[in-house]
Amino acid sequence: MVEDTTIKSPTVTSSSSSSSSIAAKLKSSYQSLVHEAATLFPKMDQKLLLNVLQFETTYDDWEGSVMLKVVYPANKVDLESKKDWIYKRYERVPSVEEGRTLRFKAIRMYIEELEKLLSEDQEIEYVTGSATLTPSDAYSA
Amino acid sequence: MEGNSKGITDWQVLINKPVYSSDGKEVGIVSSIQPEKLVVSYGPITPDKYLIPKSSIINFENGIIHLNDSSEFVEGNYQFE
Numbered sequence: 489m490v491e492d493t494t495i496k497s498p499t500v501t502s503s504s505s506s507s508s509s510i511a512a513k514l515k516s517s518y519q520s521l522v523h524e525a526a527t528l529f530p531k532m533d534q535k536l537l538l539n540v541l542q543f544e545t546t547y548d549d550w551e552g553s554v555m556l557k558v559v560y561p562a563n564k565v566d567l568e569s570k571k572d573w574i575y576k577r578y579e580r581v582p583s584v585e586e587g588r589t590l591r592f593k594a595i596r597m598y599i600e601e602l603e604k605l606l607s608e609d610q611e612i613e614y615v616t617g618s619a620t621l622t623p624s625d626a627y628s629a
Numbered sequence: 630m631e632g633n634s635k636g637i638t639d640w641q642v643l644i645n646k647p648v649y650s651s652d653g654k655e656v657g658i659v660s661s662i663q664p665e666k667l668v669v670s671y672g673p674i675t676p677d678k679y680l681i682p683k684s685s686i687i688n689f690e691n692g693i694i695h696l697n698d699s700s701e702f703v704e705g706n707y708q709f710e
Contacts, residue, residue, distance in 0.1 A: 526663075533663070535661065559680060562706045614709065616710075
């Protein structure tokens with residue numbers, strides 16, 4: 489009689505099962521989001537995309553500070569004209585890396601702007617970089 | 630999951646796996662998977678980064694990814710950072 493107490497209580501089992509199903513549901517939702525992000529923005533670094541999405545939806549006053557790297561196909565694009573295009577659009581002079589990547593810091597780089605950037609320049613092969621919460625970073629070196 | 634690139638169903642298993650060119654040189658380690666490409670990084674502090682089409686993979690065996698392209702081609706065409 490004494491040995492027969494505690495441990496396998498139905499309450500614990502039920503709670504465990506319920507929490508497991510909640511976790512599975514959350515994981516499934518996240519995987520759907522990641523899959524949709526990759527489908528809608530196939531040329532974007534998915535980590536950067538999700539960071540921008542998170543900052544933009546979490547902080548109303550986020551200024552869209554992003555250090556952006558726009559990658560073009562190697563040896564197939566006139567990078568000088570692309571630099572001019574970036575300057576006219578964002579008032580930033582990009583630096584060139586590896587002869588195919590334009591790197592610059594921008595503000596107001598929200599999801600909609602990334603969408604416009606990719607749709608207006610079909611030659612872009614890949615967009616990567618990092619989003620930051622600190623507005624002053626947008627103006628530093 | 631292993632074998633020809635067309636046979637890879639779960640691309641996430643390639644994360645952190647080494648990539649070798651057709652002439653046997655190490656290109657780097659897979660750091661992320663894009664819909665059509667792999668991002669491969671080489672070096673610890675300011676790594677060189679390569680954008681490698683999934684179609685360039687000819688083989689994935691014993692945890693190693695082999696490319697159809699030479700190291701020279703990889704350097705000249707896939708490095709972006």
